[in-house]
Amino acid sequence: SQTIHQWPATLVQPVGSPLSLECTVEGTSNPNLYWYRQAAGRGLQLLFYSVGIGQISSEVPQNLSASRPQDRQFILSSKKLLLSDSGFYLCAWSWDRGPGGAQPQHFGDGTRLSIL
Amino acid sequence: GENVEQHPSTLSVQEGDSAVIKCTYSDSASNYFPWYKQELGKGPQLIIDIRSNVGEKKDQRIAVTLNKTAKHFSLHITETQPEDSAVYFCAASLTDSWGKLQFGAGTQVVVTP
Numbered sequence: 001s002q003t004i005h006q007w008p009a010t011l012v013q014p015v016g017s018p019l020s021l022e023c024t025v026e027g028t029s030n031p032n033l034y035w036y037r038q039a040a041g042r043g044l045q046l047l048f049y050s051v052g053i054g055q056i057s058s059e060v061p062q063n064l065s066a067s068r069p070q071d072r073q074f075i076l077s078s079k080k081l082l083l084s085d086s087g088f089y090l091c092a093w094s095w096d097r098g099p100g101g102a103q104p105q106h107f108g109d110g111t112r113l114s115i116l
Numbered sequence: 117g118e119n120v121e122q123h124p125s126t127l128s129v130q131e132g133d134s135a136v137i138k139c140t141y142s143d144s145a146s147n148y149f150p151w152y153k154q155e156l157g158k159g160p161q162l163i164i165d166i167r168s169n170v171g172e173k174k175d176q177r178i179a180v181t182l183n184k185t186a187k188h189f190s191l192h193i194t195e196t197q198p199e200d201s202a203v204y205f206c207a208a209s210l211t212d213s214w215g216k217l218q219f220g221a222g223t224q225v226v227v228t229p
Contacts, residue, residue: 032215043219090160092159101167110157110158
């Protein structure tokens with residue numbers, strides 16, 4: 001079976017510091033990978049998605065970047081955090097879109113990021 | 117692009133009663149509609165999904181209905197239990213080549229004993 005891991009679970013960082021959040025998937029190969037941010041108020045905002053190694057698409061302009069150095073590893077980064085980067089960051093994976101259309105996305109348990 | 121609206125934003129039900137959450141979508145070409153349950157401090161968990169070639173799907177106490185003509189779909193939870201308390205999200209697939217999803221804003225469900 002497939003599992004998805006995110007770490008750390010919680011993180012407190014000062015404004016202006018760098019960020020690196022990691023997500024790994026086990027039990028599958030060549031998954032689609034996604035980074036979401038969930039602000040207080042529950043909505044899920046897609047930040048980045050990747051359909052293969054080194055292939056990243058950004059959904060919204062922002063202070064963050066993403067990388068996929070390995071097939072099942074997805075990293076969310078920032079060089080200098082802003083107060084507005086606070087939130088709950090979720091990683092998800094799915095099978096590649098097939099002839100039947102989009103596939104279910106499966107989420108990790110997220111990282112709670114607080115910027116001071 | 118796709119727009120998904122979800123109602124209500126909060127729903128309080130007595131244990132044993134039914135709960136219904138409704139979503140509408142804008143892109144008639146959307147063909148996949150999942151529902152997620154998110155408990156406090158956790159990531160969303162897929163609980164049921166439906167594709168556009170099916171009108172209804174049921175899994176024990178949970179069912180989803182889809183009306184393609186009206187472009188809306190609903191989640192039905194019967195015989196609610198306290199452990200059903202959570203935030204529920206609907207989503208609709210985007211008609212792009214990557215299978216992205218557009219999520220609704222979520223419904224906080226509270227089941228009171």
